[in-house]
Amino acid sequence: MCGRYSITTAPEALRRLFAVSDMINLEPRYNMAPMQTAPVIRTRDGERHMDRLRWGLVPAWAPDESRAASLINGRSETVAEKPAFRDAYAKRRCLVPADGFYEWQKRGSGKQPYRVSLEGNRPFAFAGLWERWQKGVEPVETFTLLTTEADPRIAHIHHRMPVILASPDEFSVWLDGESAARSALLRPYAEADLIFAPVSKRVGNVRNDDPALMEALDETEDARDEAPLPPKQGSLF
Template identity: 80%
Template sequence: MCGRYSITTAPEAIRRLFAVSDMINLEPRYNMAPMQRAPVIRERDGARHMDMLRWGLVPSWASDESRAASLINARSETVAEKPAFRDAYQKRRCLVPADGFYEWRKLGREKQPYRVSLAGDRPFAFAGLWERWSKAAEPVETFTLLTVEADPRIAHIHHRMPVMLAEDAAFEAWLVGEPPARASILRAYNGEDLIFAPVSRRVGNVRNDDAALLEPVPEPEAPVASDAAPPAPRQGSLF
């Protein structure tokens, strides 16, 4: 899954890359977290517009917002079938600007965060879906990120990764393309400019949102496997 990402690129560079007709004056975010508001790009009236939506999808038919935190990601393999996502997949797709995302690698009993990005911190977009929930006093607009099996280069960190789109042809295919074109881009990013590095565990705290989170730290040592045989289960144990 993808549970944190960064978007620190200058607004003018984002406007040029995504050909947005009306930009928001964005502040750098080094640790975007679920249930926070983030910029997304949607197609309306033949033009691309940027809006601020909350991360964590609330389907339009939901009785309340309680599942939002568990719907920050949608599996690409089943997105066209799952009730929570299928209508948005057909009608409400969006681009979510980013310049990196974080995944946690399990090392023994510890978890080490890594930042995955493109060389030079080149901005890109996640493939996203959005919804409008109208059962509150004010309509609530939310989004989720699509994920796929991770590229082999980063599969040792986590077995899933978000769908990364880096070129305008992919942006166009996702926003307004026909189903075959959309399906063709729902795959792991395999460009040679994909890079990753361990970063500070401070990123695990949503209160930390500063440039130091992007800085690489020394690669942690993997725990040494023990040659000792595991203890035999006690009588009556389920394992």
């Protein structure tokens, strides 16, 4: 499961990396949380556009928005089959820019958060899906992140990880490629530049959103700065 992530890369660097034709104003986010709006990249009229969508998928056929909090993630192994995701997987894929994500490792009766990123805080994208729900007063656009088995290097932290796309070629395949090529991207990130480190438990509180959340703690340091754990959200679908 992925329930928190960061996106702090400068907008111009994101525009170049993702070849976006138009950008939105972005401020650094160190603790992006479910049900908040976040930047996503979609193909429209043959060009890539960056838009703000709410994190937590609401399928177009859903009678209401109540399932959004439970559909922040989708299992890549079954995404082509499950009713909540299959239509979006076929027709509405997106890139979700990020430069790190957080997972919680069970330790005794508590949990220790870790930040997982690429060396140099290099930006990348999560493989995402988006939907437009139009049964309310106004249309609501939402997205979800796809997950896969964790790479062995971080499986001791959590057994799942988001699908990471790190190159322009992968971006193009995910947005516009053939089905077989897209499916091949739904795997653990296995490149050598994957890094991880324990971080402050302050990240468990959505009200905390500052650069200190990204700072690595010494592995021998006891992170005693208590804060609420993130709510149990995700998807088993």
